[in-house]
Amino acid sequence: xxxxxxxxxxxxxxxxxxxxxxxxxxxxxxxxxxxxxxxGAGKSTTMxxxxxxxxxDEGELAVLGYRLPGESKVARAECGVVPQNDNLDTxxxxxxxxxxxxxxxxxxxxxxxxxxxxxxEIANLQERRTAKVDELSGGMRRRLLVARALVHRPRLVLxxxxxxxxxxxxxxxxxxxxxxxxxxxxxxxxxxxYIEEAERLADTVVIMSHGRAVAxxxxxxxxxxxxxxxxxxxxxxPTKLAEVEEDARRSGIQTRRTGTSITLLNVNGDHPGEGERxxxxxxxxxxxxxxxxxx
Amino acid sequence: xxxxxxxxxxxxxxxxxxxxxxxxxAGVLMREIVNFSSYWRGTTxxxxxxxxxxxxxxxxxxxSLVSQVGGFRYVEFVGTGTVATAVLFSSVFPGMFSTFVKxxxxxxxxxxxxxxxxxxxxxxxxxxxxxMRAGVYGNTPMLVAIVFGLDPSWGMLVxxxxxxxxxxxxxxFGISIAAxxxxxxxxxxxxxxxxxxxxxxxxxxxxxxxxxxxxxxxxNVNPLYHCVQLVxxxxxxxxxxDDVGHEGGILMFGLLMWRVAIVGMQRKLIN
Numbered sequence: 315x316x317x318x319x320x321x322x323x324x325x326x327x328x329x330x331x332x333x334x335x336x337x338x339x340x341x342x343x344x345x346x347x348x349x350x351x352x353x354g355a356g357k358s359t360t361m362x363x364x365x366x367x368x369x370x371d372e373g374e375l376a377v378l379g380y381r382l383p384g385e386s387k388v389a390r391a392e393c394g395v396v397p398q399n400d401n402l403d404t405x406x407x408x409x410x411x412x413x414x415x416x417x418x419x420x421x422x423x424x425x426x427x428x429x430x431x432x433x434x435e436i437a438n439l440q441e442r443r444t445a446k447v448d449e450l451s452g453g454m455r456r457r458l459l460v461a462r463a464l465v466h467r468p469r470l471v472l473x474x475x476x477x478x479x480x481x482x483x484x485x486x487x488x489x490x491x492x493x494x495x496x497x498x499x500x501x502x503x504x505x506x507x508y509i510e511e512a513e514r515l516a517d518t519v520v521i522m523s524h525g526r527a528v529a530x531x532x533x534x535x536x537x538x539x540x541x542x543x544x545x546x547x548x549x550x551x552p553t554k555l556a557e558v559e560e561d562a563r564r565s566g567i568q569t570r571r572t573g574t575s576i577t578l579l580n581v582n583g584d585h586p587g588e589g590e591r592x593x594x595x596x597x598x599x600x601x602x603x604x605x606x607x608x609x
Numbered sequence: 610x611x612x613x614x615x616x617x618x619x620x621x622x623x624x625x626x627x628x629x630x631x632x633x634x635a636g637v638l639m640r641e642i643v644n645f646s647s648y649w650r651g652t653t654x655x656x657x658x659x660x661x662x663x664x665x666x667x668x669x670x671x672x673s674l675v676s677q678v679g680g681f682r683y684v685e686f687v688g689t690g691t692v693a694t695a696v697l698f699s700s701v702f703p704g705m706f707s708t709f710v711k712x713x714x715x716x717x718x719x720x721x722x723x724x725x726x727x728x729x730x731x732x733x734x735x736x737x738x739x740x741m742r743a744g745v746y747g748n749t750p751m752l753v754a755i756v757f758g759l760d761p762s763w764g765m766l767v768x769x770x771x772x773x774x775x776x777x778x779x780x781x782f783g784i785s786i787a788a789x790x791x792x793x794x795x796x797x798x799x800x801x802x803x804x805x806x807x808x809x810x811x812x813x814x815x816x817x818x819x820x821x822x823x824x825x826x827x828x829n830v831n832p833l834y835h836c837v838q839l840v841x842x843x844x845x846x847x848x849x850x851d852d853v854g855h856e857g858g859i860l861m862f863g864l865l866m867w868r869v870a871i872v873g874m875q876r877k878l879i880n
Binding site for chain 2: 328365366367368369387388390391393395397399401403404405406410413414415417418419420
């Protein structure tokens with residue numbers, strides 16, 4: 315299968331900090347890959363590397379078959395980018411924002427109006443086309459931000475934390491939008507630290523930690539492989555939780571804290587003690603692989 | 610069946626887009642033009658009113674004390690000189706402040722550079738846009754001076770071009786400042802230490818021939834001085850070989866600052 319994105323051994327340093335540390339990453343054409351990792355794992359730097367707004371110190375990068383950074387401009391012409399921070403032109407109308415991007419992405423003159431209409435429809439903003447961005451709600455702004463990246467029918471869309479800071483309703487609207495893109499065969503790389511988002515949308519999840527891919531695979535496989543598919547959750551007062559944790563450690567069972575409870579992983583039904591059985595989820599994998607400590 | 614059909618040539622894909630492409634520049638310019646439609650009133654107001662105030666204040670203030678300066682009536686002298694002031698104000702400040710705001714606060718440049726636009730095209734497009742505005746707004750003092758007695762001449766038709774070239778250099782100067790300064794507060798150093806002296810010692814309000822010799826020599830590296838000279842020579846039809854030098858002065862300045870601005874913004878935006 316053709317790869318929409320192919321990174322091999324990519325390293326990016328900022329002074330003493332190594333933001334990306336030997337990253338391998340593949341996005342097969344037509345699939346959605348979720349880049350999952352805690353803050354500071356190197357997700358945003360990876361996104362910037364893909365548009366050559368950051369230049370890698372080591373490694374090989376190819377986007378849509380073009381080598382970066384040398385051929386990045388051609389690659390960018392076929393990519394859509396949804397940034398983490400809203401950078402819409404706030405004093406312009408919805409339509410004007412799309413028009414500007416139709417120019418920046420070289421949509422031919424005779425197709426411009428149709429492209430704007432199509433993207434307005436994608437964002438469901440036809441009614442608000444003449445509204446200034448300032449007047450839009452947070453959800454509308456974010457929909458416009460996504461739609462703006464689609465005016466030129468990109469083959470690959472890069473989404474950097476597309477739903478960060480949005481309420482659940484708005485998040486679901488965006489998920490529907492992203493899912494629709496995938497159905498159309500657009501390749502997607504989406505960074506997120508919302509586990510549910512990756513689990514729902516991504517064909518493949520890449521878990522990043524300290525600038526590296528620590529696990530790659532479809533969500534279900536990752537769960538089976540790293541947690542055994544089932545988890546046991548034990549509730550109780552802190553002293554009891556500490557005991558359970560200690561016991562588990564002695565018998566070689568992996569655990570994670572879930573705030574008010576302890577989750578025992580990889581128990582595979584042979585755990586004799588108390589606790590609620592539940593299917594393991596991607597969050598268990600995530601915490602297991604990226605560590606419990608928050609840097 | 611021909612051999613060509615058996616083994617078709619691989620589709621010719623352009624691997625690399627060129628530098629300074631027209632569509633990229635057009636994209637950057639279009640963004641500015643569309644944005645301009647939302648704020649042109651304020652900009653036009655200040656670009657028109659400011660030089661008019663200078664003209665009135667100096668023209669009538671000094672004009673009542675001195676009737677002739679360097680062989681011109683004072684209103685003619687100031688009316689042509691403040692063209693350079695208008696160009697300076699309408700190019701260096703947008704270059705400094707809008708650039709800084711666009712990359713630091715609005716993150717506009719992140720969005721533009723994610724599109725098929727390079728830093729070189731971004732800087733060039735932005736500078737061209739500011740220069741176009743300077744090419745228009747630069748004429749306002751001259752037009753106001755016509756109302757106060759400056760005689761219209763054919764040479765005035767060259768003035769927008771002079772304003773454009775000078776404005777391009779100052780826009781790039783402003784962009785460079787924005788690129789190399791860490792915070793917007795530092796801009797005041799540049800405004801007080803560089804822009805104000807250059808603006809005063811350009812032969813705008815008084816001829817530099819009255820200054821000490823070292824200052825006259827120093828004026829030659831002031832692009833505004835060359836702009837002022839070109840404007841006067843154009844308006845009064847006093848063309849001489851000196852103007853080739855003046856023209857060279859503003860072109861060199863523009864070219865130099867253009868490259869500096871690109872290097873600076875490249876450092877700032879691509880990391």
